[in-house]
Amino acid sequence: MLGHVLKLGLRVSLKRAVVFSMRFARHPLLTVRWITFLSEFGEQYRLGLPHDDLVRKSIPTFFLHGASSGARLDLLRDHFDVASEVLSRRSLMALxxxxxxxxxxxxxxxxxxxxxxxxxxxxxxxxxxxxxxxxxxxxxxxxxxxxxxxxxxxxxxxxxxxxxxxxxxxxxxxxxxxxxxxxxxxxxxxxxxxxxxxxxxxxxxxxxxxxxxxxxxxxxxxxxxxxxxxxxxxxxxxxxxxxxxxxxxxxxxxxxxxxxxxxxxxxxxxxxxxxxxxxxxxx
Known part of the structure; x- marks a missing residue:
């Protein structure tokens, strides 16, 4: 997973790579927690590597205006946790x-x-x-x-x-x-x-x-x-x-x-x- 993230800049546009790097520099702990979750969740359900757009998901601007970054991260974690129950592994893997x-x-x-x-x-x-x-x-x-x-x-x-x-x-x-x-x-x-x-x-x-x-x-x-x-x-x-x-x-x-x-x-x-x-x- 770490290698997948480090090579993100080779797979996306220069603008997207720069934005992701700036977000990582501004919110390092939040970004690491998100990437760690993606790695653990993907391994738990044998989903393979996540799409680049999931890796570079903008947690600080996600879903609910005025919410803390920690609360937004919890929303995403809960979302995938529930999705693993609602959807078949095949559908979840495709998404x-x-x-x-x-x-x-x-x-x-x-x-x-x-x-x-x-x-x-x-x-x-x-x-x-x-x-x-x-x-x-x-x-x-x-x-x-x-x-x-x-x-x-x-x-x-x-x-x-x-x-x-x-x-x-x-x-x-x-x-x-x-x-x-x-x-x-x-x-x-x-x-x-x-x-x-x-x-x-x-x-x-x-x-x-x-x-x-x-x-x-x-x-x-x-x-x-x-x-x-x-x-x-x-x-x-x-x-x-x-x-x-x-x-x-x-x-x-x-x-x-x-x-x-x-x-x-x-x-x-x-x-x-x-x-x-x-x-x-x-x-």
């Missing part, structure tokens, strides 16, 4: 090495929608989670929604997950694409579909809720005002709309619903069940 996993496909009236699971670093959500799910339109691979998250412990016997951010599509056709997909799924919005996948993913965790980061606790708040203004989503409003309540330590708790529309229900209920089942059956 560990940077691969993208196909969780499943849901059909609308005229379009199919793929749900992928990958490292958050590989889909523009590196500060918002360790993993991320991405909902794509199958016909052209257009990304409709990306959600970064971490698995979290809820006491000794239960686990859930915490959402660090949600990102919609980009480009001139973004709004039109969301409207079209919503209609195609019987009125189910892509971000609601992604949330149902996450609910299914922790359906056996014996937890009462999901957690989500509030506007105030989002990591973008550490950035300059100009950068913060680029965040268009009002997370608080969406969490309230989904039945969420203000709660620590992330900002909100969201109720876990079964999401099981009856088979003969309308298109929206069928879509809800299909997306939740994608998460529930994935391992």
């Amino acid at each position: 560990w090495r940077g691969s993208t996993l196909e969780m499943g496909t849901v059909s609308g009236r005229s379009e199919n929608y793929r749900i992928q699971l990958q490292l958050a670093d590989h889909c523009g959500a590196r500060h918002e989670g360790a993993f991320a799910i991405r909902l794509r339109r199958q016909s052209d691979d257009f990304a409709l929604c990306t959600v970064g998250f971490v698995f979290v412990r809820c006491g000794d016997e239960a686990y859930s997950l915490a959402i660090g951010g949600m990102q919609g599509p980009k480009g001139e056709d973004a709004k039109r694409s969301l409207i079209t997909a919503t209609r195609d799924l019987g009125g189910l919005r892509p971000k609601d579909a992604a949330l149902l996948v996450l609910q299914g993913l922790v359906s056996e965790g014996h937890a009462a809720c999901l957690y989500a980061v509030s506007n105030e606790n989002h990591v973008i708040n550490r950035r300059r005002l100009k950068r913060r203004k680029m965040m268009l989503a009002d997370l608080d409003a969406y969490w309230f709309d989904r039945g969420g309540e203000p709660a620590g330590p992330f900002g909100f708790s969201l109720p876990l619903t079964d999401g099981r529309g009856v088979p003969e229900g309308n298109r929206r209920e069928q879509s809800k069940r299909a997306f939740r089942d994608v998460g529930a059956w994935f391992y």
Whole structure:
């Protein structure tokens, strides 16, 4: 593992190598603790060497604004600890090495929608989670929604997950694409579909809720005002709309619903069940 880290600069761009070196110089103990965890965890589950983006994960800017670096490191440790229970070794190894996993496909009236699971670093959500799910339109691979998250412990016997951010599509056709997909799924919005996948993913965790980061606790708040203004989503409003309540330590708790529309229900209920089942059956 040490040799793998020392040769990082040969495998990544000069800019990324310099940033990693500067972070190591500024937070040497934190970086060593993280690399030590990666080494021990990878050896324990025989996962091989971690992807470079995991090695150079920015702990001081991860997930929760205002949290201590130690707390952020604990979040990542707990995430992988829970992931080893939720996912099969094969899936965990693939993610560990940077691969993208196909969780499943849901059909609308005229379009199919793929749900992928990958490292958050590989889909523009590196500060918002360790993993991320991405909902794509199958016909052209257009990304409709990306959600970064971490698995979290809820006491000794239960686990859930915490959402660090949600990102919609980009480009001139973004709004039109969301409207079209919503209609195609019987009125189910892509971000609601992604949330149902996450609910299914922790359906056996014996937890009462999901957690989500509030506007105030989002990591973008550490950035300059100009950068913060680029965040268009009002997370608080969406969490309230989904039945969420203000709660620590992330900002909100969201109720876990079964999401099981009856088979003969309308298109929206069928879509809800299909997306939740994608998460529930994935391992």
